[in-house]
Amino acid sequence: MVDRPNKPTALATTPGLPPQPQVNFTHNNSRVSAVLPSGESVEVLLFGATVISWKDCAGNEKLWLSDVAKLDGSKAVRGGIPLVFPVFGTAPDHAATSKLPSHGFARNTKWEFLGRSSSESSPSTGASDASIKLDFGLSSATLDDKSKELWPYTFSAIYSVTLTPDSLGTGIVVTNDGDKPFECQVLMHTYLRVKDIAKVEVTGLEDSEYIDKVDGAKTKKQSGAITITGETDRVYQPAKGPSEPVVVIESGETVFSVVRDNLKDVVVWNPWTEKAAGMGDFEPKTGWKNMICVEAGSVRGWTALEPNDTYQGAQTISV
Numbered sequence: 001m002v003d004r005p006n007k008p009t010a011l012a013t014t015p016g017l018p019p020q021p022q023v024n025f026t027h028n029n030s031r032v033s034a035v036l037p038s039g040e041s042v043e044v045l046l047f048g049a050t051v052i053s054w055k056d057c058a059g060n061e062k063l064w065l066s067d068v069a070k071l072d073g074s075k076a077v078r079g080g081i082p083l084v085f086p087v088f089g090t091a092p093d094h095a096a097t098s099k100l101p102s103h104g105f106a107r108n109t110k111w112e113f114l115g116r117s118s119s120e121s122s123p124s125t126g127a128s129d130a131s132i133k134l135d136f137g138l139s140s141a142t143l144d145d146k147s148k149e150l151w152p153y154t155f156s157a158i159y160s161v162t163l164t165p166d167s168l169g170t171g172i173v174v175t176n177d178g179d180k181p182f183e184c185q186v187l188m189h190t191y192l193r194v195k196d197i198a199k200v201e202v203t204g205l206e207d208s209e210y211i212d213k214v215d216g217a218k219t220k221k222q223s224g225a226i227t228i229t230g231e232t233d234r235v236y237q238p239a240k241g242p243s244e245p246v247v248v249i250e251s252g253e254t255v256f257s258v259v260r261d262n263l264k265d266v267v268v269w270n271p272w273t274e275k276a277a278g279m280g281d282f283e284p285k286t287g288w289k290n291m292i293c294v295e296a297g298s299v300r301g302w303t304a305l306e307p308n309d310t311y312q313g314a315q316t317i318s319v
């Protein structure tokens, strides 16, 4: 080959364009992470398409992740945002899903990375407003044989994780690709990190009915803001509709605001002392003080999909 002394060298960035979001594959391609030019980042495990980290531009972690969470695909992740599909908890009375593991197979199955798309910073202003969307796919064609046997429906799902400088969005699109109808439930089981649960209140669910899973599944009505003073496991039917934010306030300051699109229910969960002590993958044991799960989903009743029907649901968590 002839050596060319004046050969052009590759440029690290295109001149005139502000820096763009970066995507990296790590841990033997089992994780995908994205960093915005403004410094915010997100990391997603292909196993379960589980978001395991979301950091602000100063590197502060926004999600709670157990110190001993299994990140090797041997168990659903304790923390981050596990995706619950096609059943919430177990449903012994729902024949089609009764045999599935608790919270379904999506959080226990390796998803495929489908690609990224980004919106760029404006070259004219040079503003750091770039965002990135990472897409993941799961379908009956790639599901393991055991799950296929337990839930013999033909489906495809695309899960999108969108990072902007001040928000994280997760959204799912499920399509019935088969010739028989199926029913499903969906939930984004988000573990939000807080400094001290004693100083936390959750607003936006005032006057909403909820099923109290720690009190014999009684139906109750929320009066005022939610505070956490013991084991809490509630399935809310928000009275104000999905665009009314569910807000996590700590020491009087808003720390998270969750807006839902087509996810009609909200689960609020904190295991408190005893339940945390009983979970082998929950560390530190005092971790319940630093987390609150605010889980956007569609879990009261079932979403029925006829052949070719599509269901879409999404949440945006702003900081």
Ligand SMILES: O=P(O)(O)OC[C@H]1O[C@@H](O)[C@H](O)[C@@H](O)[C@@H]1O
Residues within 6 Å of the ligand: 076, 089, 102, 103, 189, 213, 233, 234, 267, 269, 295
């Ligand atoms: O331990 P898992 O299967 O991850 O579930 C954690 C919690 O998830 C919540 O969504 C449920 O409402 C709780 O009942 C459950 O305990």
